[in-house]
Every structure is written in structure tokens, then in C-alpha cells.
Amino acid sequence: MSYSGDPGDALAPDDIDDLARRARDGDRDALETLLAAVRPRVLNICRGVLPYSGDAEDACQEAMLNVATKIGSWGARGRFTTWLHIVSVNSARTTYRRLKNLATPTDFEDGAHDRPDPRTTSVIAGTRLDLLEAMDTIEKDHPQYVEPLLLRDVYGLPYDEIATLVDAPLGTVKAQIHHGRKLARPLLRGER
Template identity: 80%
Template sequence: MTETPLGPDEIDDLARRARDGDRDALEDLLAAVRPRALNVCRGVLPYTPDAEDACQEAMINVATKIGGWNGQGRFTTWMHVVAVNSARSTYRRMKNQAVATDPHDHGPLERPDPRTTSVIAGTRLDLLEAMETIERDHPQFVEPLLLRDVYGLPYDEIARLVGAPLGTVKAQIHHGRKLARPLLRGQE
């Protein structure tokens, strides 16, 4: 017998109770949102074990940083950002480990499997590389751009999440897109 997934109001209620120190509510909350967090991580990391590692990191971050959710928007939206950031952090860590273990690169890496191709970029890895490049000089554009163009969140929800006025968020996304286009075409 399968359990009926919790609705948004039920998840928000669990999150409020967990934020206020109810350990049982926290356990129930983590179980309820883990599948959604895993899907978010899979959207960034095409290899399932990597996505599962990122999801585990996201669940730890949710558990330890639940006090950062202010209850203004849906808990699942806040958790979505935590999961995206965990996936990006996992990607960075893996990238750094790969460089550290093979300092004598033997030529260019093969292109990723076309089945992992992103709609926005040539591959998800191209998109992550573009976001890494943009983040070095313009970190304020990366999160709003990912939340809008990869995860499809509405502008007003993104504004609430990043704590910026709606017009600022729209401008950041527009400018982020302008910076990303040449990177995704392979023209730096």
C-alpha cells in the first residue's frame, strides 16, 4: 500500500513544526520532500549516484538550516533552492576532485551522452560550466537565472526567495541570460 503524498499545506505545517523543534515532524518532513529534492538534483546531475549524493547533502542542509525558512513562501520552494545549491556544490566538489586526481589531462573529455542533453544548453554539464563562469564575476545572476530558466519558478517567488525586488530579479535574469548565451554556444 502506498501513502498519499502530502499536499503543500500539510508540508508547510510539518515544516513549521520542525522549525519550532518538533523532531518527529522533521523526520516526517524529510521523508515527504526527499523525492522532490532528488528530482531537483537529477535535473542538475545526470548520473543518478551523483544526484543521490547531492540529495543527501540537501536533506542534511534542510534538517540543519530549517530555521532559515521564514514561512513567507511555500516550504517546497525554499527546499528547491537548497536542493539546487546542494547539486551545484556536489558538482563543484566532483569537478575539483577530478582535476586533483588527474593533473596530467590526456586531451579533451568526451562529450556527455546525448540522453542527458538539456533543453537550454548543449548538455547539463555545459550549463553548469556556464553558471560557474558567470558566478566568478557576477554571482548575483546565477541563482535567479537557474530558478527561472531551469526550474521554471515564477518571478515573484524568486524575488521572495532571494530577498530582492521583483524588478531587480527580472533584470538579473535578463542580464544573466545575456552572459550565458555566448558561453552555451562555446564562444567565450
């Protein structure tokens, strides 16, 4: 097994899992090869959440750093790429939150601040800001629903794989997704 760094030379899932196990066990060369192999995938995941290339690149860098420093937390119960998905999505969401917090509202003559409505902005810009806002809102009171909901409805992972990944019974995961959807629907329709 060798990887040249060219996205066309993608490794098979078993090869990625093998590299991840070796990297988790301290093999620095395996870690470098793994990072080069998964970077295109991580960037695509981040682009799926953040519409602007520079923002997606920032999130990708954060995700790659998290993979390198936290690979020991991958339990090897499921595919490494499933764990990688969660790390990447969380990095993209963190980048979004950081950018949102750094945004400066526009000042008007009367001193009022005007923040763009993410529900309207997302429709115009074609982004997923409405989804990110909904997930942030749900996460405040019901954090247990966000990860399973994103993994199922955004990334299309099967229920059993999500259950393994979040270490919860299959029925619990299905219920969390169902309840998460019920909470998300009105937010995505603008019924805050």
C-alpha cells in the same frame, strides 16, 4: 495529516508548510516526517542537474542534511518547497563542483593533461554539464544572477515567487535574470 513515506502519499503544499514550520520550531517528529515527505522531490531536483544516479543520490543526501540542519533559515515568507528547491539545486551544484575537482586529468606521453571539454561532453552524454559550467563561470563575477536565473529558466518558478525567495524587488529580479541570460548565452554556445 499523516505520511507513510510512500511517494504516492504526497502531502499537499499547505501540509508541507505546516510540517516545516513545526520542524523549524523544534518538533523532531515533524522534521522526520517532513524529510521523508520531501526526499523524492529533492532526489528529482538533483537528478535534473546531475545525470548519474549515484551523483544525484550524493547531492540528495547533502540537501537533506542541509534541510535538517538549516531549516531555521527558512523564513516562511514563501512556500517551503521553493526554499527546498534552492537548497537542492545548491547541493547538486556543490556535488558537481566537488566531483569536478576530484577528477583526474589523463596523462599523455608528452606530460600534457587533457580535460574533456564540458561543452562537447555534455552533448555526447546528454548532461547539463554545459549549464553547470556556465553558471560557475557567471558566478565568479556576477553571483547575484545565478540563483534567479536557475530558478526561472531551469525550474520555471514565477518571477514574483523568485523575488520573495531571494528577498529582492520584482524589477531587480527580472533585470538579474535578463542580464544572467545575456551572460549565459555565449557560454552555452561555446564562445568563451
